[in-house]
Amino acid sequence: MKKLMDIENLLRWAFVHELPKGRENGGGPGIRSAWDGIYNLGVLGTLVQTDGFSGGGFVEPGEPHRDATLIGEAVRGLEGMEIGGFEDWDAFADVPEMAAHMEGVSARVAARMAAMPAGSRARLPVTLVISAAVTGRGPDWRWPEEPRARMVERAGKPAWFVSRAFTDAFGRRSAIETDGFDAKAGRPQRGAYRKYVVAPDPWLVALARMDWQVWVLSLATLAAELDGCLADWDVVAAQHSPTPWVDGEAASAPRVLEAVK
Structure with missing residues (x-):
């Protein structure tokens, strides 16, 4: 009789306890483990070593469970998943009072995703899923501390800025931002404005929130694909909200992952 298990615990069981099997305790070439056959760890190599089960004496002998x-094969298949829908997203709906000071950050993060090399963008869901399985936690979308806006200063005083248009040697028009204070006249230049900076860095928060949404989508994709395909487990889909910063932190409360036996 099959047992019910949520997708996060199944992933941790697979990537922590089963797929590393087959390696020699001494770390020699030995038998290629199913882990190696499923995904080239790349940047996750250090993460895996940190968890203490790769290349040492913590891996149980034997072959990985067929499930x-x-x-693992389903996780590798995430490389074919399309990532999109971030053109009009709002990464900071939880702090509308800060909107004016973070204008354009969400769009720039979305543009960064769109500009990623195709291979890197394809590997992102796989990297996020394996990382969360190994560490037992998904991307941290929360502000590390309450965000605050402060005026940009220069020499201890609020700074002024002006935007000036120019045309380069190839006829391309763009704008540069320069000092907007006229020191000789002792006053701001015409059209000068002040700027604010938000701390902690909203760029990093937006990146983490995009990772969170890709991870949640990946979990849903895996749960649907594996439903009815495993010999010993019935898969329960994750219940995470894709936007817990809007729906409330309870939608993604940290969980203690259960032991799968």
Whole structure:
């Protein structure tokens, strides 16, 4: 009889306890483990070593469970998942009072995703899923501390800025931002404005929130694909909100992952 298990715990069971099997304790070439056959760890190598189960004496002998192999193959298949829908997203709906000071950050993060090399963008869901499985936690979308806006200063005083248009040697028009204070006249230049900076860095928060949404979509994709395909487990989909900063932190409360036996 199959047992119910949520997708996050199944992923942790597969990537922490099953897929590393088959390696020699001494770390030699030995038998290529199912882990290696499923995904080239790349940047996750250090993460895996930190968890203490790769290349050492913590891996149980034997072959990986067949369900773990299927789970790993499904994770590898995430490389074909389309990532999009961020053109008009709002990464900071939880702090509308800060909107004027963070204008354009969400759009720039979305543009960064669109400009990623195709290979890097394709590997992102796989990297996020394996990282969360190994560490036991998903991307941290929260502000590390309450965000605050402060005026940009220069020499201890509020700074002034002006935007000036110019045309380069190739006829391309753009704008540059320069000092907007006329020191000789002792007053701001015509059209000068002041700027604010938000701390903690909203760029990093937006990146983490985009990672969170990609991760939640990846979990849903995996749960649907694996439903009815495993020999010993019935998959329960994750219940995370894709926007917990809007729906409330309870929608993504940290969980203690259960032991899968």
